[in-house]
Amino acid sequence: MPSPSPRTSTPPSPTSDAPAPPAPRSLCVVGAGPRTLVLLQRLGAHVAASPGEHPGLDVHVVDPHDSGAGRVWREAQDPLLWMNSRACDITVLPDDSVTGLTGPVGPGPSLAGWIAENRADLVRDAAAAGDDLLREEVLRSEPGSFVSRRLASRYLAAAWRRTLDGLPPGLRVHRHARTVVDVVDAVDDVDDVDAGPGGGDGDGRQLVHLDGTGEPLAVDVVLLVQGHLDVHPGPRERRAATFARAHGLAHVPPGYTSDQDLDVLVPGSDVVVVGMGLAFVDLVVRLTEGRGGRFEERPDGSLEYRPSGREPRLHAGSRRGVPYRSKIGYPSPTDLGLPRYCTASAVEARHGTGPLDLRADLWPLVVKELAGAHYRELFRTHRERTALAPAEFDARFSRSPWGSAEIDELIARAVPDPADRFDVTALDRPLDGWWGTSGDEVHERVLRHLEADRERRTDPRHSPDAAVVTALLSTYVVVAGLHAAGRLNARSTALDLDGWWHGFFSYVASGPPPQRLRQLSALARAGVLRFLGADVRVRPDADEGVFVASSASGPHEVRARGLVEARLPVADLERTSDVLLTRLRGRGEVRAHELLDGEARLSNGRLVVDGRGRLVRADGSVHPRRFATGAWVSGEAGAPAFARPGADAEVFRRADRLAADVLRAGRPAPPAPRAGTTPAAARRELPRGRGR
Template sequence: MSSTPSSPVRPRRPPTEHPAEHPAEHPAVSGRRAVCLVGAGPRALGVLERLGASAPELLGTTPLDVHVVDPHPAGSGRIWRAAQHPLLWMNSRAADVTVLPDDSVRVEGPVTPGPTLWEWLCGRREQLAQQAEAAGDVRLAAEVRAAQEGSFVSRSLAGLYLRQAWERVVTGLPAQITVHRHVATALDVTDAADGRTQLVHLAARSEPLAVDVVVLAQGHPDARPGVREQRLRRFADEHDLTYVPPGYTGDLDLDALRPGEDVLVAGMGLAFVDLLVLVAEGRGGRYSRDAGGDLVYTPSGREPVLHVGSRRGVPYRSKLGYELQPPAPPLPRHLTVAAAAARAGGGRLDLRADVWPLVCKELAGAHYAELYERHPARTALPRAGFEERFAAGAWGSAELDELVARAVPAVADRFDVAALDRPLAGWWAATAEELQERVREHVAADLARRQDPAHSPDAAVVRALLSCYGVVAELARRGLLDARSVAVDLDGWFHGFFSYVASGPPPQRLEQLLALSRAGVVRFLGADVEFTEDPAAGTFLARGASGPDEVRTRALVDARLPPPSAGSAADPLLARLAHRGEVVEQLLEDGGIRIGNGRLAVDAGQRLLDADGRVHPHRFAVGPWVSAGGWAPAFPRPGLDAGFFRLNDRVGRDVLHVVAGQAVAAAGAGPAPLAAEPGAGAP
């Protein structure tokens, strides 16, 4: 008998024998069909919802057991669990987050709309507040009562929404489905002797789960340290220094950063923002307003001093504080799949050389369309003539630059992608204090601009960039990008630009950053900072391109999430599968050289590929670490028919097709060879 916690949920029918009481029994012997979801976060929730939606159509009345394996809470998983520091926020507004489909979703299976985070909060506000008060969580109760549509709610509150969404999905499953929750870590997946049944081995459980299909949905697995991280760790150990490697900030040990200690911080993205929260206000510091309305930080005395730098030398751009007013022009207009395919001419495109000019033109076109629509007094040529000539011009050409100069008199109203991307490029500070003031001026200007509808072309650019992101992903899916672009630039440079412009922190966090800088808790290092070791001094060293100063410290924080790396995942299940060659990193050919992009290789149906390129028809994978269409940069937004739901529907229905085929095989013929399974084949 297993000692693993397992909680069966059987909606709308009387209890029956729990199949996990015979965990090694194959589905074909028991007469029941079974699926295992490894992971219980938002993606697993989405797949479970789609399994329930299509099971009556594709399985008839065949009973189906769904085993869900995750040591973290169902619905939220690790990243969004309710039990984490209350000062850590979501990076999306409450009104922009959902995990349940709505009436906009177009999928093959039926859709039962569910509430968005904001709708759920509005419908349960006082109940949630009272529950928080009863549990002694005064902070959460206050947050629930004060939250608005535009609020960036805590991840703790988001975790409660995801938990309720999970319960809603489970309660709404058809009577033929039984969910078994295993609060455990999946250690391995192996093939049974029949060549079909999958055996899922769990920690603290002597017998494996026997299922027809496994869906890997672990979210963001940790990665084993890479070459750089191993080198920095060795140096730190040799010189008695502190090194904090990349990871989810809420799970890192930050107690090693001592009060008043100088600490180098590599990175100014969202992980850096989380670090600020935890070592400043999280250690007892307080914010208040002075007589002029500026935010002031009063230290607790427990904060370290953070010396922070990155390639750009500035934080991500602030989230917008307003919405674009309708009508919104259709997108895309310049960067379309058809336009890119025509440019490819039967070959493949380089993302930087071939696609980036179309991206820039798309962003600029949206910028000027909004300027003409909302602020025509700031233009000097008729709109129709401008747009016709703009559409015909090549990005970066002298003709296009001359057209913009004539049509938009104020330089500040022109779209400048270089200045947007690298605001410190070519700038030099004579002193460290001059650098601090320059970065503070940039952050303050960006913060003011992104909250002011007078600069609504900025919002149009963000909207256009979202469109470009989808087109570029489709180009990759269709094989129209060359190998280096997919393996290196797509996840690296291009995704970094997208995150910097369109997925920055809430404005409150940047205002807090300014206050921390004025209080001396944060010191800016500028752009193009190199973080290295100084063996002679026995310290870490940072030097940048924005000023003459060098900073040496005895502590370094890599403030970033580890990149996807299927081959070096710390997840024990993935590590074992990789060791046997049953999962591999996606490799792409570039001039005879094979380049890996770190993501788990799957076919077009999200089925796992092994080291020989063979498809395993009983193993699927979805999530941000999976190739093909298995990931998305954020939660789906309501009302936009998000790809999140379409992928979940496709995977759910494919899983059910496999299960239905297994039911037929169990009743009649013996096991079929893997190559004959439905959907098997090359990607």
């Protein structure tokens, strides 16, 4: 779809008697995805609320991909790839539930609402284009549907147009379908601006260089919202690639599945796949349906896969050895009063105000929150499966620490069936402590787990599972707030937050749609997909010239002529292939989050920003006119780009605060203070090295 036309307006000409109006300020946003879409809404609200402070603002949005969608959600990708949230759970337009925003909120439709409002037009356009796949999708789409990414891209494009149409006259958006390759300080154009705490060198206009252009954009402020980026292969990936080239094998490194060349995977060949998250699901889709196979419903309601003959044989394993948990297939409980146990006040009461360890200090509160939600839902909607009065159970559960003998005894008495009890270890690592005698036994065990998980998560009789997901969402917000307040210690901040913790959250709460697990099951029964088990290891065998995969779940080994590392690239500023970040890093103008933990130096590879989102240089100083937000900012790996309707989503407040900070950075300074005074802005703020 063509990008929407830039919104432009002509400022009134000054009269001979009136002073010339202030020059418009300018901002360059690098990236045009959903986060930028929401930011534009909040910039517009701030400008409309204080027109005298912002007489004009030019916003240059630079991204070669679709407006509103960016790279990940662009329309031009495989039509078989889906979103992993229901249409009714996605919005980029705030509603009346959202609090704490500048200016009035103009409610807009969710993805599901937009499809319903525009169904006839969407069907007509798809039919005119001869796109039967899209036409059928639109016709059958319901609020609970998991729609294709290209249909979601059309929603984002419509939301972009709606946002631009609602901007105040003084805010003009200029769209550049290019790539930013460098940003430098304009040494001959240094304004006196209010940099705020942390100001200093570079406090002037910014020159933004675009690929294929001679003249840079000269702007006052730059904001990086680049989303997910690629990285150069690390040592392990390079060794695997070198071995593959030497022996004529196929190797697909970590990457975004929609962008990868999968033609190297030969039909009928054995391929080891390491990783069983969302990238794995997309990979399987492209290698099966994407190669002409098809799924058919049997008369008994089961799903059968009809191979095309062009599929490779996939042998999949991972650390856990099972796919991500299925998304809940029915409405989740929303009136559980969460969180109750894992709150900021509870953390302070238990641990004071010192540094917190995510695993040692917060994890027990998280698990109690999940278990508490599980049992409240069980007692509320499945009373016949409990043996104690709900009020008595709740009171005793609330006053007992998680993991204590008191809680164990209480649960054993109140919940007779062990299948109704919450077990976080079984939830997280279902294959731990289990050993199969053969590859077939391991495969069948994982297949049974997959099918049982899908059945539970689509059956309201297991609604405590949905309560656990809701509780996990609430604790995720609490942990993010503690991180933003600087409460997490070095190891938790550098390693656990964007690693183990975000991985657990994604596995439990952000898995694939239930239908995808039905398809994986059908593929497994058709012999196209085999499961290897947990803690998979892959080694090169130079004698045979193959990759050899083994598992901690059984004695079996698989020899394969292909290896796919089915995961997204890990953010790493040292290895990024992004030209802009590479140049900024080379000059010491950005740095990766690196902390000392005793003698150890820890890093999560992501950008460091201060408390206002401003980029921190290698020497620890803050650039007053350069900001960053998104997946490559430390502490923001799990921050959602979308919001859930009616949930008072933090997405909008985060964007509102960032918009205020960005506008403040481009504002002219107040008059200089009288001699002998020390303005607050002159006091230097040390960078806190974390996301907002």
